[in-house]
Amino acid sequence: AQSVTQLGSHVSVSEGALVLLRCNYSSSVPPYLFWYVQYPNQGLQLLLKYTTGATLVKGINGFEAEFKKSETSFHLTKPSAHMSDAAEYFCAVSHFPSNTGKLIFGQGTTLQVKP
Amino acid sequence: AAGVIQSPRHLIKEKRETATLKCYPIPRHDTVYWYQQGPGQDPQFLISFYEKMQSDKGSIPDRFSAQQFSDYHSELNMSSLELGDSALYFCASSSLHESQETQYFGPGTRLLVL
Numbered sequence: 767a768q769s770v771t772q773l774g775s776h777v778s779v780s781e782g783a784l785v786l787l788r789c790n791y792s793s794s795v796p797p798y799l800f801w802y803v804q805y806p807n808q809g810l811q812l813l814l815k816y817t818t819g820a821t822l823v824k825g826i827n828g829f830e831a832e833f834k835k836s837e838t839s840f841h842l843t844k845p846s847a848h849m850s851d852a853a854e855y856f857c858a859v860s861h862f863p864s865n866t867g868k869l870i871f872g873q874g875t876t877l878q879v880k881p
Numbered sequence: 882a883a884g885v886i887q888s889p890r891h892l893i894k895e896k897r898e899t900a901t902l903k904c905y906p907i908p909r910h911d912t913v914y915w916y917q918q919g920p921g922q923d924p925q926f927l928i929s930f931y932e933k934m935q936s937d938k939g940s941i942p943d944r945f946s947a948q949q950f951s952d953y954h955s956e957l958n959m960s961s962l963e964l965g966d967s968a969l970y971f972c973a974s975s976s977l978h979e980s981q982e983t984q985y986f987g988p989g990t991r992l993l994v995l
Binding site: 798800802808809810811812815817856860867868869870871872873874 | 929981
């Protein structure tokens with residue numbers, strides 16, 4: 767069975783500092799990996815995804831993530847945090863197309879950005 | 882660009898009542914997923930439909946049922962509501978013909994059961 771673990775339920779950084787949100791997955795087959803962001807009282811917005819090919823993927827708002835199979839990780843980074851980045855971030859895995867594509871989410875990480 | 886539409890956005894019900902949540906996928910999307918997000922929790926998969934047929938089922942209580950209609954919109958019917966059903970319910974859609982692995986989420990319906 768697949769699972770996702772996000773290390774650190776709360777991460778606090780200063781504005782302009784590096785953002786690093788950690789995600790590790792467990793899967794017996796090659797996964798598809800996603801990062802979603804959720805602002806207060808809003809839905810989930812896709813930041814970026816890895817399916818196949820290049821292991822470093824770039825997303826919206828300056829975020830990027832690197833798929834490391836050997837470490838079963840898909841950490842999310844951004845070189846310089848902005849106040850508007852404060853939100854809840856979810857890492858998710860699916861095994862599309864070997865299954866119906868349902869997403870398995872991690873527990874989420876709340877990012878706080880201090881001025 | 883058109884997004885996933887969910888209605889209502891907020892719903893307050895009493896215990897043992899019934900609720901119906903509606904989801905209108907992005908035009909030309911053929912797959913709909915339902916997720917439940919409890920307070921402070923991650924979203925949990927409930928059920929999905931592809932071309933109006935149930936394609937997968939997760940941790941959905943027997944009190945809940947869902948279907949996808951000919952126009953591809955979907956409805957989640959919840960009966961005998963319990964306090965624990967209070968949550969944010971998301972619908973997501975995807976397309977066989979366009980990055981099928983990517984799900985686009987609606988804004989959610991926040992259900993409060995009193």
